[in-house]
């Protein structure tokens with residue numbers, strides 16, 4: 631099959647999983663291309679592919695609005711689609727993030743065949759330890775090796791999301807109108823910002839413009855954290871979210887943590903996720 635990955639990734643986790651997934655599909659004889667979802671980027675030629683895989687990070691138990699806008703602007707079609715998402719925690723609440731993408735795609739005539747979730751390190755809230763990051767990646771790899779065979783056989787299943795999880799995700803959809811307002815108040819430290827423009831080049835929502843050598847934040851932020859996370863000088867201040875700022879790339883190599891070393895936050899839930907995968 632010729633497969634198109636349409637991927638939104640603020641801080642690289644979803645991109646990393648998608649690229650690895652594509653590599654494993656190649657080993658099974660499939661070809662694929664990676665299209666990064668970015669506001670204003672021209673729509674890829676979906677007709678040219680046999681299958682689509684839509685990748686996104688979970689934001690407040692939902693999919694980012696840039697992803698939803700992309701799905702809404704896709705042509706009508708009858709292709710098979712898989713959803714691939716990454717999240718910072720292994721909560722089943724994250725399954726609710728598939729509801730709106732599934733609805734949009736189904737309305738357009740696509741068949742959503744399956745959904746995959748990979749737990750990757752948080753890019754907000756707190757920084758996971760080196761050991762946790764390695765264990766998450768080891769687990770993601772084991773799941774990818776398993777999941778590519780599901781795609782290869784065109785099988786898969788969709789997550790059932792009951793009324794409680796649905797309602798929680800619905801309430802947290804407040805993030806969608808709130809994030810552009812919060813994003814508008816992001817600032818850079820005058821002392822630290824070198825005016826390199828890395829944040830503007832990276833922003834998948836096209837929300838950052840360089841004015842007089844300094845980034846200016848607009849009203850289209852989806853809170854992906856790409857700017858703060860990737861700033862080489864740690865110059866981006868994310869206003870009311872600043873205490874939850876996680877800056878700097880993660881190192882995915884190294885010794886995976888043991889069960890005892892699993893973070894205190896949702897300790898049992900993370901360990902269950904690792905054990906479920908046999909890692």
Ligand SMILES: Cc1cc2nc3c(=O)[nH]c(=O)nc-3n(C[C@H](O)[C@H](O)[C@H](O)COP(=O)(O)O)c2cc1C
Nearest residue numbers: 639640641642643644687689690691717718719753
């Ligand atoms: C604004 C925001 C909201 C988030 N909400 C959730 C969430 O509801 N559940 C969760 O497990 N992770 C959540 N995360 C963590 C990300 O989903 C996770 O770190 C993801 O792997 C980031 O992917 P990326 O690097 O491709 O952007 C959130 C991250 C951000 C920035």
